Amino acid sequence: MRVLCTTIGSPSHGRAQLPLLRALAAAGHDIQVATTPQLVDVFRHDDVRVTSCIPHFSPGDFASSVDLPSGDQRDMTSQEQQAALTEMMARIVSGPMARLLRDAVTPLAREFRPDLILRDGMDLNAVLLAEELGVPQLPTPSGASNMLDPADSLPHLNALRQEYGLPAQEDPLSVVAHGRVDYVPSGFSFARHLPDSLAYRQTVEVDRSSILPRWVAELPTDRPLVFAALGTALPMLHQREDDGQQPAIPIPFPDPVEALRTLVEAAGLLEDCTVIVATAGMPVDGTGAAPHVHLTDRLPQPLLLENVDLFLTHGGFNSVRESLRTATPMAVLPQFGDQYPNARRVEELGLGREITDRTPEGIAAVCRQILGDPGIAATTRRARLAMLALPEVATAVDDLQKLAS
Secondary structure, three states: OEEEEEOOOOHHHHHHHHHHHHHHHHOOOEEEEEOOHHHHHHHOOOOOEEEOOOOOOOHHHHHHHOOOOOOOHHHOOHHHHHHHHHHHHHHHHOOHHHHHHHHHHHHHHHHHOOOEEEEOOOOOHHHHHHHHHOOOEEEOOOHHHHHOOHHHHHHHHHHHHHHHOOOOOOOHHHHHOOOOEEOOOHHHOOOOOOOOOEEOOOOOOOOOOOOOOHHHHOOOOOOOEEEEEOOOHHHHHHHHHHOOOOOOOOOOOOOHHHHHHHHHHHHHOOOOOEEEEEOOOOOOOOOOOOOOEEEEOOOOHHHHHOOOOEEEEOOOHHHHHHHHHHOOOEEEOOOOOOHHHHHHHHHHHOOEEEOOOOOHHHHHHHHHHHHOOHHHHHHHHHHHHHHHOOOOHHHHHHHHHHHHO
C-alpha cells in the first residue's frame, strides 16, 4: 500500500503522525511525506520518504485575502476575538491555503499514486485530492480538526470543487468521509463537530532517543512537581515576526515572551512546589527565577509528564493528549486557536481548569486549587485507563488496509 501523508504547521503536527507512519512502515508499506523544509527533520530518522515540496507558510500569510467583520479587532473581547479567528481560519484553510497546497502537492501525488492519504488537519486540499484520485483520506490527530466546523468550510470547498471539475458535496462531513484518526477515546474526545474516530493508544515514545537530563532526577520528591510550557507554535510565530516573515494579522496574538515571563513569575509564587519551566529558547531576561523554579530550553515532555503532579500548559492538542496518557492534571492558559476550546473542554471533563485570570497571582491560585483537588486527580486516572484500553497504534495498519482496498 502506498500512503501519502501531508504535514504542515508546527513540529507537533508531524510528531502526532509519527507513531502511525512507523506502524505502517514496519508493516512494509510505502510512505511518502509531503511537508515544508522546516519540518523535514521531524521525519528524517524514520523509514519514510520525505519531500519538502510545500513552501513554508503560516495561515496568517493569507489573512489579507479573507474578509473579517468590520471594526477594530483589538476592541473585541477575548471570546469575540477567538470567534473571529475561527471564522478566519475556516475561510483560509478551505480557500487560499487549500489552493496553495494543491499547487504544491498534486504533482507529487499524481506521480506517487497513493492508495491512501493521511492528511494534516489543516490540509483540506487533501480532501479534494483524494476525491480526484478516488482514494480514501483521513485527518490525523489535530487541534484544527477538533476546532473547525466543517459546515463553515463546505461552501468554499465546493467552490474549489467546481473549479477543479469535481462534484459538489452536500454533507459537511464529506471532509471525513472515511473517518479520522485520533489517540483519544470517545468519552474524552475534544472534537466539537466530528463523529467518533478510529482511536488508538497514545504513545509516550515519539522521540526514540529522548532522555531526561540528570538534573531532573536530582530534584526533590517531597513536594509537588509542576511543569510549565507554552508549546512550539506561539514561539514559531514570534520568531517569524522577528525575522520579518510574518504578515500583520488583524486579530492580535499574545506576546510569547511576555506570556513566558508571566509563567515564570507565577511559578515563583508556588513556593511549596518544584517547578520546571520550558522556555522554548525564548528570552526571560529581567525575570529572576526563584530557587524552586528551574528554567530549561526544552526537554522530553512525554517522559517528564509521567512523574508530574500538575501541567501548566497552553492547551495544544498534543500536550492535552500526553497529559491524558500520563494522568496529569492540567492548568490551561490558552494563547490562541484551538487552545481556548481545549481549555474549556479540559474543565468540562474534570481534567483540570482553565485559567481566566492571567496575572501571576491568578495563575498560581488555579494551580494551587488543582493540586488540592482529589476529584481532578481521580478523573485524570480514569482518563488514563480509558487511553490504555484503546488498541495499540499497530492495529491501525489493518484498519487502513481495509479502507484502502
